[in-house]
Amino acid sequence: xxxxxxxxxxxxxxxxxxxxxxxxxxxxxxxxxxxxxxxxxxxxxxxxxxxxxxxxxxxxxxxxxxxxxxxxxxxxxxxxxxxxxxxxxxxxxxxxxxxxxxxxxxxxxxxxxxxxxxxxxxxxxxxxxxxxxxxxxxxxxxxxxxxxxxxxxxxxxxxxxxxxxxxxxxxxxxxxxxxxxxxxxxxxxxxxxxxxxxxxxxxxxxxxxxxxxxxxxxxxxxxxxxxxxxxxxxxxxxxxxxxxxxxxxxxxxxxxxxxxxxxxxxxxxxxxxxxxxxxxxxxxxxxxxxxxxxxxxxxxxxxxxxxxxxxxxxxxxxxxxxxxxxxxxxxxxxxxxxxxx
Amino acid sequence: xxxxxxxxxxxxxxxxxxxxxxxxxxxxxxxxxxxxxxxxxxxxxxxxxxxxxxxxxxxxxxxxxxxxxxxxxxxxxxxxxxxxxxxxxxxxxxxxxxxxxxxxxxxxxxxxxxxxxxxxxxxxxxxxxxxxxxxxxxxxxxxxxxxxxxxxxxxxxxxxxxxxxxxxxxxxxxxxxxxxxxxxxxxxxxxxxxxxxxxxxxxxxxxxxxxxxxxxxxxxxxxxxxxxxxxxxxxxxxxxxxxxxxxxxxxxxxxxxxxxxxxxx
Numbered sequence: 001x002x003x004x005x006x007x008x009x010x011x012x013x014x015x016x017x018x019x020x021x022x023x024x025x026x027x028x029x030x031x032x033x034x035x036x037x038x039x040x041x042x043x044x045x046x047x048x049x050x051x052x053x054x055x056x057x058x059x060x061x062x063x064x065x066x067x068x069x070x071x072x073x074x075x076x077x078x079x080x081x082x083x084x085x086x087x088x089x090x091x092x093x094x095x096x097x098x099x100x101x102x103x104x105x106x107x108x109x110x111x112x113x114x115x116x117x118x119x120x121x122x123x124x125x126x127x128x129x130x131x132x133x134x135x136x137x138x139x140x141x142x143x144x145x146x147x148x149x150x151x152x153x154x155x156x157x158x159x160x161x162x163x164x165x166x167x168x169x170x171x172x173x174x175x176x177x178x179x180x181x182x183x184x185x186x187x188x189x190x191x192x193x194x195x196x197x198x199x200x201x202x203x204x205x206x207x208x209x210x211x212x213x214x215x216x217x218x219x220x221x222x223x224x225x226x227x228x229x230x231x232x233x234x235x236x237x238x239x240x241x242x243x244x245x246x247x248x249x250x251x252x253x254x255x256x257x258x259x260x261x262x263x264x265x266x267x268x269x270x271x272x273x274x275x276x277x278x279x280x281x282x283x284x285x286x287x288x289x290x291x292x293x294x295x296x297x298x299x300x301x302x303x304x305x306x307x308x309x310x311x312x313x314x315x316x317x318x319x320x321x322x323x324x325x326x327x328x329x330x331x332x333x334x335x336x337x338x339x340x341x
Numbered sequence: 342x343x344x345x346x347x348x349x350x351x352x353x354x355x356x357x358x359x360x361x362x363x364x365x366x367x368x369x370x371x372x373x374x375x376x377x378x379x380x381x382x383x384x385x386x387x388x389x390x391x392x393x394x395x396x397x398x399x400x401x402x403x404x405x406x407x408x409x410x411x412x413x414x415x416x417x418x419x420x421x422x423x424x425x426x427x428x429x430x431x432x433x434x435x436x437x438x439x440x441x442x443x444x445x446x447x448x449x450x451x452x453x454x455x456x457x458x459x460x461x462x463x464x465x466x467x468x469x470x471x472x473x474x475x476x477x478x479x480x481x482x483x484x485x486x487x488x489x490x491x492x493x494x495x496x497x498x499x500x501x502x503x504x505x506x507x508x509x510x511x512x513x514x515x516x517x518x519x520x521x522x523x524x525x526x527x528x529x530x531x532x533x534x535x536x537x538x539x540x541x542x543x544x545x546x547x548x549x550x551x552x553x554x555x556x557x558x559x560x561x562x563x564x565x566x567x568x569x570x571x572x573x574x575x576x577x578x579x580x581x582x583x584x585x586x587x588x589x590x591x592x593x594x595x596x597x598x599x600x601x602x603x604x605x606x
Contacts (some may be wrong), residue, residue, distance in 0.1 A: 220434070
């Protein structure tokens with residue numbers, strides 16, 4: 001598919017991207033990564049439903065998934081961007097926890113919840129900027145710097161909270177809650193609409209906006225990008241800022257589920273957040289990726305735990321299946337193309 | 342005599358104690374192909390980077406269409422219609438041809454959203470203009486699926502989009518096959534037919550001899566000789582001259598055709 005094209009005559013060999021292909025084939029080829037992720041999701045759903053039709057045939061199961069999945073989606077979309085840009089951010093779990101904490105504290109102190117949300121997003125933006133500046137201007141490896149920041153922030157949370165969780169039950173009766181976490185349509189939690197809106201915006205930003213285009217270029221070849229006048233440093237910092245915003249939104253939505261903030265809020269999302277990106281078809285080498293695939297990957301990861309238990313296996317099997325799905329899907333995505341140099 | 346398209350007068354650029362370029366005068370006229378040749382370390386890359394605004398000369402002046410340029414930098418150079426295609430081509434190979442052509446200069450609305458259709462149409466037009474006549478390629482082909490010469494075509498198309506009056510090609514035939522080199526020459530011809538100028542840097546004297554109208558030879562930071570194609574006579578003669586220059590640092594007296602630079606281009 002990716003072989004060198006020898007144009008010997010006008011009726012030359014069809015190459016990838018040739019205009020002689022039918023529109024359907026072109027669509028399938030261009031979107032092969034996201035479609036592969038969709039295929040994985042469908043296969044898993046089918047397997048789980050076969051194993052336990054009672055659970056996966058029951059709408060209540062899906063309601064539960066649709067309540068927690070949006071949290072992962074707010075993380076997944078910016079993570080697709082940052083991996084496409086050739087970086088990684090491992091600080092998002094504690095950024096999420098920190099921003100959620102600020103939200104809970106603000107609301108608890110009597111702030112209007114919308115203002116508290118704004119505060120959380122600004123905190124996320126600031127934390128993301130700090131990560132970005134550390135990586136880009138202090139020239140640190142993004143893997144190591146954000147790993148360190150993850151611990152540092154979690155440590156700050158622990159020091160500040162002293163092990164106490166924060167309950168904000170008053171949030172239940174607010175307009176804020178019904179807007180973001182209510183049920184406009186019976187059985188479907190509103191969170192999923194907001195997450196889908198975020199995904200849509202993310203898709204446009206990734207595929208139709210200057211920023212997305214430059215993220216692709218920077219992740220592919222930062223030297224070429226700089227020679228062509230792209231501000232590589234600024235693009236990179238903005239990637240971390242975006243992850244910070246996503247993490248803040250994820251944090252607020254996670255608090256909206258049970259009206260409690262825990263000092264561990266966010267911790268459990270490190271694996272699902274990252275794994276979802278790769279399972280969804282965004283390769284680790286940068287320059288290439290899919291927002292839709294990332295969201296599908298997050299969905300895949302979020303149904304694994306439910307599926308494993310519903311199939312009658314104990315919770316001990318969950319990690320095994322996480323690992324299995326990750327490795328198998330990566331092998332599958334390998335057929336979607338290699339990195340060119 | 343009509344004004345030159347671009348002219349460098351007595352420019353000097355040194356790095357520490359090394360004079361990369363010393364008192365060099367160099368000009369390019371409209372619709373002219375100038376072959377800039379010399380050994381490694383002769384100062385060719387530094388010279389073109391002064392021209393493209395990447396380096397500021399320590400002394401000397403730059404004239405664009407007869408007007409002296411002040412505060413010269415890369416942005417002004419682009420605005421003045423000078424495009425440089427660097428040796429590493431500056432491509433992002435896992436991306437489409439469209440994205441490569443427009444990277445850094447995207448066609449967008451005030452909110453930053455891309456005009457995908459316009460970019461695609463312009464890319465198609467450019468590909469046709471520079472001779473990508475094969476229907477096998479579409480603007481959405483990945484650059485990685487193109488051969489070396491075709492990639493060079495993309496880098497050149499990118500320079501053409503900005504309607505450059507002068508295109509500087511730095512070692513464009515490095516690692517290219519004969520067919521691909523021929524393709525680059527076709528691009529050069531197409532550009533020249535449009536009335537634009539080219540500065541062509543290459544180590545392969547045969548390549549340069551084929552397409553250049555005039556040759557400027559740098560050696561150790563100075564212009565040691567220049568001549569038109571007619572004055573030189575043949576590629577072999579030019580190669581022989583280059584060898585004696587490398588040996589002696591100046592033009593040999595029995596050399597046919599080459600003459601030392603006159604006082605101001």
